[in-house]
Amino acid sequence: MSDRPVVTRFAPSPTGALHIGSARTALFNWLYARGRGGTFLLRIEDTDKARSTSENTQIILDGMRWLGLDWDGEPISQSANASRHVEVAQEMLANGHAYKCFSTQDEIEAFRETARAAKTSTLFRSPWRDVSEDEHPDKPYVIRLKAPREGQTTLHDEVQGDVTWANDQLDDMVLVRSDGSPVYMLAVVVDDHDMGVTHVIRGDDHLANAFRQNLIYDAMRWEKPTLAHIPLIFGPDGKKLSKRHGATGAAEYQAMGYPAAGMRNYLTRLGWSHGDDEFFTDEQARDWFDFDGIGKSPARFDFKKLENICGQHIAVIDDAALLKELVEYLQATGAEPLTTDQSDGILRGLYCLKERSKIFPQLIEKAHFILINRPVELDEKAAAHLTNVSRSILAELTPHLQNASWTRSTLEGVVASVAEAHDMKLGKLAGPLRAALAGRSVTPSVFDMMLVLGQDETIARLKDASD
RNA sequence: GGGGCGUUCGUCUAGUGGUCAGGACAUUCGUCUUUCUAACGGAGAACACGGGUUCGAAUCCCGUACGCCCUACCA
Numbered sequence: 332m333s334d335r336p337v338v339t340r341f342a343p344s345p346t347g348a349l350h351i352g353s354a355r356t357a358l359f360n361w362l363y364a365r366g367r368g369g370t371f372l373l374r375i376e377d378t379d380k381a382r383s384t385s386e387n388t389q390i391i392l393d394g395m396r397w398l399g400l401d402w403d404g405e406p407i408s409q410s411a412n413a414s415r416h417v418e419v420a421q422e423m424l425a426n427g428h429a430y431k432c433f434s435t436q437d438e439i440e441a442f443r444e445t446a447r448a449a450k451t452s453t454l455f456r457s458p459w460r461d462v463s464e465d466e467h468p469d470k471p472y473v474i475r476l477k478a479p480r481e482g483q484t485t486l487h488d489e490v491q492g493d494v495t496w497a498n499d500q501l502d503d504m505v506l507v508r509s510d511g512s513p514v515y516m517l518a519v520v521v522d523d524h525d526m527g528v529t530h531v532i533r534g535d536d537h538l539a540n541a542f543r544q545n546l547i548y549d550a551m552r553w554e555k556p557t558l559a560h561i562p563l564i565f566g567p568d569g570k571k572l573s574k575r576h577g578a579t580g581a582a583e584y585q586a587m588g589y590p591a592a593g594m595r596n597y598l599t600r601l602g603w604s605h606g607d608d609e610f611f612t613d614e615q616a617r618d619w620f621d622f623d624g625i626g627k628s629p630a631r632f633d634f635k636k637l638e639n640i641c642g643q644h645i646a647v648i649d650d651a652a653l654l655k656e657l658v659e660y661l662q663a664t665g666a667e668p669l670t671t672d673q674s675d676g677i678l679r680g681l682y683c684l685k686e687r688s689k690i691f692p693q694l695i696e697k698a699h700f701i702l703i704n705r706p707v708e709l710d711e712k713a714a715a716h717l718t719n720v721s722r723s724i725l726a727e728l729t730p731h732l733q734n735a736s737w738t739r740s741t742l743e744g745v746v747a748s749v750a751e752a753h754d755m756k757l758g759k760l761a762g763p764l765r766a767a768l769a770g771r772s773v774t775p776s777v778f779d780m781m782l783v784l785g786q787d788e789t790i791a792r793l794k795d796a797s798d
Numbered sequence: 799g800g801g802g803c804g805u806u807c808g809u810c811u812a813g814u815g816g817u818c819a820g821g822a823c824a825u826u827c828g829u830c831u832u833u834c835u836a837a838c839g840g841a842g843a844a845c846a847c848g849g850g851u852u853c854g855a856a857u858c859c860c861g862u863a864c865g866c867c868c869u870a871c872c873a
Contacts, residue, residue, distance in 0.1 A: 342873095344872085344873050346872090376873060377873095382872080382873085383873095432871095439870090440870095446799080447799075449799085450799040450800095451799065452800055453799080453800085453869065454800080454869075473871055491802090494802070495802090500800070500801050500868095502869080509871060512871085514870095514872090514873095516873090519873090534867095535867070536866090536867055536868070537867095537868090537873095538803075539867075539868040539869070540873095542802095562804080562866090565865095565866085567809080569866090570865095570866090600822095601810065602810085602811095604810085606811095606821090607812060607821045607822075609823085626804095628803090628805065629865090629866065629867095630809090631809060631810075633810065633823070633824080636810065636822080636824075637823095638823090639822085640822095640823085686837095687837095690835095693835060697835095712833095746832095757831095758832050759832090760832085762832080762833075771833090772833060773833055774832095774833070774834085776832065776833085777832060778832085
């Protein structure tokens with residue numbers, strides 16, 4: 332809450348893939364920091380030993396890299412700071428903001444069960460809250476925060492506004508487990524403080540936690556970060572985005588062929604707006620991104636719009652970068668790597684391929700004529716174009732092509748004149764040409780294909796088809 | 799049970815007391831074309847509901863409904 336340089340962080344727990352909703356949270360943190368010359372840190376919340384794996388950590392890091400969300404410094408492992416977390420709990424114990432609780436989990440569960448049955452509050456009130464040290468038994472205990480039970484607390488949130496919470500709704504949360512390990516709620520606050528985090532941007536499922544964590548800041552007299560709790564992303568049916576909506580992991584989106592720039596644009600625009608701007612660059616996003624553009628209601632994920640935005644990005648990404656990303660996409664799907672000839676061909680053809688492709692699988696489909704070798708295999712629709720009549724016209728066209736200079740206008744002239752000689756429209760001739768050149772009926776423009784393929788290959792394919 | 803948050807076209811959203819409620823995606827119709835998941839043009843489509851406040855409300859207040867989140871010795 333000062334004019335300290337901005338420090339944000341993304342703090343995933345490595346209990347699964349990089350969820351696309353988490354990725355958006357990361358993106359917002361990244362945008363906010365990068366737009367203000369701040370620092371963007373990454374912290375792996377691996378305090379749940381049973382569910383955290385290093386494989387998952389790797390997957391999350393890979394997802395971040397794919398999305399181009401570069402973080403500053405090394406990723407921090409929360410579990411490595413356990414002793415520091417406990418140290419803070421001890422300090423709170425010493426200054427009277429926490430206490431030892433000897434209630435067993437069975438006792439607490441039993442209490443909650445009866446509370447649920449009686450439909451009364453399930454907030455557990457420990458009987459040990461005010462018991463003095465010399466009356467403590469020699470048994471395992473947890474350290475609990477001593478939460479206020481009177482009054483209310485108002486927290487300012489950059490997205491949610493002022494939110495007020497009655498203090499009697501706050502429980503004496505556990506800080507340190509009976510096995511001596513710190514709990515997430517404590518670890519987050521200590522780490523955020525130690526890392527100098529100035530802005531906590533996270534999902535609004537943490538809003539309630541903010542009030543409990545606030546108590547730790549108070550107890551330690553630490554400067555509090557600015558809060559921004561952003562709404563979650565829902566699936567098309569309005570339920571929290573999950574596996575049954577299809578893909579949730581960032582890697583899956585890469586494998587489906589969405590370019591990272593389109594992904595960033597779409598995810599940024601989902602739940603945030605800057606007037607009517609829909610399509611923007613990273614630079615614009617960084618300049619424009621701010622909390623007041625964030626909406627308060629959850630947004631639904633729409634694959635169609637994502638695809639549309641991606642198409643616009645593919646159209647403007649420069650060829651070298653696009654080829655690089657295409658190669659990475661192919662790798663992610665486990666496809667055969669491109670040969671040198673193939674990637675050279677694609678690079679030459681990219682100018683016409685990228686205009687009609689929204690995602691990489693479409694681009695590969697359009698590039699089919701480049702990827703194949705003679706003799707060209709015909710699919711059913713293409714074969715239908717190669718009648719005896721059309722083949723004879725192709726045979727007639729070939730010598731004209733042999734003498735033509737290989738420019739677009741010449742090629743157009745040659746093909747048009749042959750079509751005219753047979754009293755047919757260009758479209759009639761384009762079908763067979765398409766079939767001969769690509770073996771498909773849906774391809775880029777026939778002239779573009781000729782240009783990309785070059786004179787020799789074009790003529791060879793036409794001869795194959797007309798023989 | 800308690801608490802918090804939310805609700806503008808199908809979807810993402812603009813909008814902060816006076817707008818024919820705008821844009822985008824999607825849908826649909828059409829044009830063009832050399833195919834298309836391309837391009838271009840047109841159309842339909844929304845302020846959850848009920849009360850207030852006000853000359854005037856999508857915008858402010860109250861209530862209702864619905865949805866979501868939290869309510870762990872998970873994170």
